[in-house]
Amino acid sequence: MTEIRMIKGEGHMAIIYDDRKKTFTLNTESTTYQMQVDRYGFLLHLYYGKLAEGCMDYVLTYYDRGFSGNPYEAGKDRTYSLDALPQEFPCRGNGDFRAAALTVRNADGTYCCDMRYRSHVIVKGKYDLPGLPAVYGTEQEAQTLEITMEDSASGLQAVLLYGVLPELDIITRSVRIVNAGEKKVYIENIQSACLDLLSGNYDVISFYGRHAMERNFQRIPVPHGSFRIGSRRGTSSHQYSPFMILADKNATEDAGSCYAMNFVYSGGFSGEAEKDQFNQTRMMMGLQDELFSYPAAPGETFQAPEVILSYTDKGLNRLSQHMHRCIRTHVCRGKYRDAVRPVLVNSWEAAYFDFTGETIRKLAEDAKECGIDMVVMDDGWFGSRDGDFSGLGDWHVNEEKLGGTLRDLIRQINDMGIKFGIWIEPEMVNEDSDLYRAHPDWVLSVPGRKPVRARYQLVLDFSRKEVVDALFEQICKILDQGNIEYVKWDMNRSLSDVYSAGTEEQGRVLYDYVLGVYDFLERLTARYPDLLIEGCSGGGGRFDAGMMYYTPQIWCSDNTDAVDRVKIQYGSSFGYPVSAVGAHVSASPNHQTGRRTPMYTRTVTAMAGTFGYELNLGALSGEEKKEIRQQTDLYRKYAPLIQNGTYYRLSNPYEDEIGAWAFVSEDRRKVLLNAVTLDVHGNMTVNYIKPKGLKEDAVYEDMSSGQRYCGAALMEAGIPLPAAACEYEAYQIYLEEV
Known part of the structure; x- marks a missing residue:
């Protein structure tokens, strides 16, 4: 039997459970996220990308991998190893030697946890996290999937939380640890989200800095081994932002596949991108494990913070816009969420x-x-x-x-x-x-x-x-x-x-x-x-x-x-x-x-x-x-x-002579273009500012000069900026559709 829950979003099913294939499919307006409970009860990640239909377990491969352990239940089948399979919530101590999302120290001093599927529920609305900030959404805007995993030896449970906001192309993830056993354990490491990608050649984008010079852009290839950022400072820090992007090697501002993780937490954190021995990529985000050893006595619960995920095949600008809209309308709250702030x-x-x-x-x-x-x-x-x-x-x-x-x-x-x-x-x-x-x-x-x-x-x-x-x-x-x-x-x-x-x-x-x-x-x-x-x-x-x-x-x-x-x-x-x-x-x-x-x-x-x-x-x-x-x-x-409005980056100030950006109204009738000259030289070449997000068949008027432009031509050719009359000159152009 296939269990289906409907939610608003252009007719897409937000969360679908197929009992025959044991698959969970999460749909937003433009994306699909799919996972599967396999024959041993492990929860495997199958897909996160453009909208798709059907069971995608065909992406899984099984080979005899040297030095990769096999679960006891696999018997003589040496082709099954968690060291090579994509997982939703990998644990330390069950044969996966890659970075783990959960490390537990048991009462006997051992480090071992083996989470298997036990049950799930699907409910309307977005889950909340007691005592923690989280994305919010009404029953009309969101839906929640809770999957309960259990380590049978200790009784420890991990409740994986998934929030789906279809119209925002946003999926959130968190995990709640419940000690349903009889002995106290210690959580030594917990990551709120893990994304395993079986193929692809990716760059990791992160944002480093220091006091008074934060969030500098850095893009490097994901190396064999692990690339890790984080904070040991008790805060999210000036040094690294708790936000990462995994981008296809050829992804640009306006095209290409990219994934984002944004941690909804203000303390120490860890973000990691790892390319393993088989060229698979694992991306995780969660709590910093240094100086962290959280006790969970029998009957106690530990709630991990939330990670906001988004995917697009339309480049980094679109990915950022997903995050902007989500945070502005479903994280920020109160009187000033939508109101213009006082100067x-x-x-x-x-x-x-x-x-x-x-x-x-x-x-x-x-x-x-x-x-x-x-x-x-x-x-x-x-x-x-x-x-x-x-x-x-x-x-x-x-x-x-x-x-x-x-x-x-x-x-x-x-x-x-x-x-x-x-x-x-x-x-x-x-x-x-x-x-x-x-x-x-x-x-x-x-x-x-x-x-x-x-x-x-x-x-x-x-x-x-x-x-x-x-x-x-x-x-x-x-x-x-x-x-x-x-x-x-x-x-x-x-x-x-x-x-x-x-x-x-x-x-x-x-x-x-x-x-x-x-x-x-x-x-x-x-x-x-x-x-x-x-x-x-x-x-x-x-x-x-x-x-x-x-x-x-x-x-x-x-x-x-x-x-x-x-x-x-x-x-x-x-x-x-x-x-x-x-x-x-x-x-x-x-x-x-x-x-x-x-x-x-x-x-x-x-x-x-x-x-x-x-x-x-x-x-x-x-x-x-x-x-x-x-x-x-x-x-x-x-x-x-x-x-x-919708925000667009129009230049890269680390590479270009200008910093340029634009705001475009939701109906695309109003546009505010902005540029700052960063370098001035003798006999300067001309810098052109090329808007994005306009209507191609519309005519826009510069409300200061009266100059009119075709939308398509304006985005293709751009507007030449006047020669700078002084150092660091700025320009602002306001356009309206006529």
């Missing part, structure tokens, strides 16, 4: 720690003159906080510094017609603080050793509920003091000295820490549903889909230099939507690089994000303030198109 100015680069209440009021007055919506008071408003050395953790207003109460300051700024926002860093503490003096055991610190400092601060132990509760209460007392409409949540160091006084099981601390952060944020968004929270970790140190579930925008990088930002935002665009990219116009010369760039160039670059300002407005001339007012008016005009 803000942050006090940090305007005053750093050296400000008073009068400084903030003056910044608000200048913001009003410039047409800016909101002023944000950054670090330095609390405790004895006049520098990095003290006060962090003492979340009470320094009224002497502000010259009055926070409530009065907020009211005065609101009376100007300006919104008010504030900076916090709840996860950190200075040793020179009342909080640390009262609770030194509340930090991550190894007994008997001096802690490792970073930015002169230590990390509060968010794996402990009493710590999270205490900090939540303090922050709520601040937010209740007035009409605070925005919070910048910062986190300015990596985690080290991983020891918690709250547990004897230190292998669980890093994971529980992230759950504590999520718990705090979930309670915060529930208590203040109209609050806009912007995530930050020294800029892009925790720029991931997990944080986007709570903070619909994240400060993309502490580096606000427009030229560097072109590259940083280019790399970010492969996995994350523009609506989540915190981007501001800053001073020239830039405070991080010393580079001088025109105001217009800084504006065009920052418009590829949430848009705001990071400079001292009081130091600007009247003419410059007038220019900013024109910029803010222009941004508001284009903001719906920028935030909700």
Whole structure:
């Protein structure tokens, strides 16, 4: 009998179970994902690619492979080996010597797990993950498949979760470990998604970086052996993004097969691409296994975070668009998910720690003159906080510094017609603080050793509920003091000295820490549903889909230099939507690089994000303030198109003389083209900007010059950019169908 569940999506079956062939088929509008329970109960991966029909177990081959083990049940059949077969959830200890998705240390000290199929259920709607962020979808938008696997010797179960969102061409994966046995075990390694591809010649695309230069694009051939990225820092990190692409060798922006994995998690992670001895490719993503050893007593459950998967044969641009739409509409939540964000100015680069209440009021007055919506008071408003050395953790207003109460300051700024926002860093503490003096055991610190400092601060132990509760209460007392409409949540160091006084099981601390952060944020968004929270970790140190579930925008990088930002935002665009990219116009010369760039160039670059300002407005001339007012008016005009339009990369800033990108409305009638000159030479050659996503048979008009273009010709020939009149010149062209 064939079990079928229907779901909306142009007549396709979202999830089909064929009892005769023991196959599970997951269909989206453009893709098919298929797996099969074989004769021994192993769950084998058959296919992920373009829409297909029928059973595809013909892709499996069986040969006698030297030094590849055989399950005991196979008897004398040496052609059956998990060391060569494609699997959905490979385990350590059952004869597969490749990278494993699950490693378990049993009560007797052995490392062995042998998961076999036991049952499955198919339900309407998208599963959720208690305590963790996840893609969401209604019964009309999504469907869930749960497959229960079991290790009969120990009673340990792995519930594989698959969410299918057909209209988005998205499949999600997660796994829940249930100890249905009688003895305690330890999970030493768990990867949420595994994709085994039997053939093909692939490149792996990843995004590396450092503080103030995140998400640099890297594309290399998948080597024999293993290519691995990850974070050991307790956060998703500046150094590697928890997002990877496996692309056919010939895949380009606009053609070719490619697969993406995007981890919905904000802590340490691992991403791996491995080519084995038979030229098969395995791609996995999940938790970082270093310092991870999670206990599961009888009856206990461990929930792994989620991975978002997508496939297309239409190139990297289309793959990115799948991710953008999924995160923007089915990960981000709340009032500001779809709303245009307020244009803000942050006090940090305007005053750093050296400000008073009068400084903030003056910044608000200048913001009003410039047409800016909101002023944000950054670090330095609390405790004895006049520098990095003290006060962090003492979340009470320094009224002497502000010259009055926070409530009065907020009211005065609101009376100007300006919104008010504030900076916090709840996860950190200075040793020179009342909080640390009262609770030194509340930090991550190894007994008997001096802690490792970073930015002169230590990390509060968010794996402990009493710590999270205490900090939540303090922050709520601040937010209740007035009409605070925005919070910048910062986190300015990596985690080290991983020891918690709250547990004897230190292998669980890093994971529980992230759950504590999520718990705090979930309670915060529930208590203040109209609050806009912007995530930050020294800029892009925790720029991931997990944080986007709570903070619909994240400060993309502490580096606000427009030229560097072109590259940083280019790399970010492969996995994350523009609506989540915190981007501001800053001073020239830039405070991080010393580079001088025109105001217009800084504006065009920052418009590829949430848009705001990071400079001292009081130091600007009247003419410059007038220019900013024109910029803010222009941004508001284009903001719906920028935030909700389809994003296209039009150049590679690592190779080309320009960085170029476009926003195209869903009906393809409106187009905003953007370009920044990155290199200027004598007697320059002409750079052409070639739009994508237009209607071939439509006529588009440049709304500034009146020039008209045929859609097909415009995409083929492009528009020549004028010769640069200065270094780093920018261009913006707005087209509408006529």
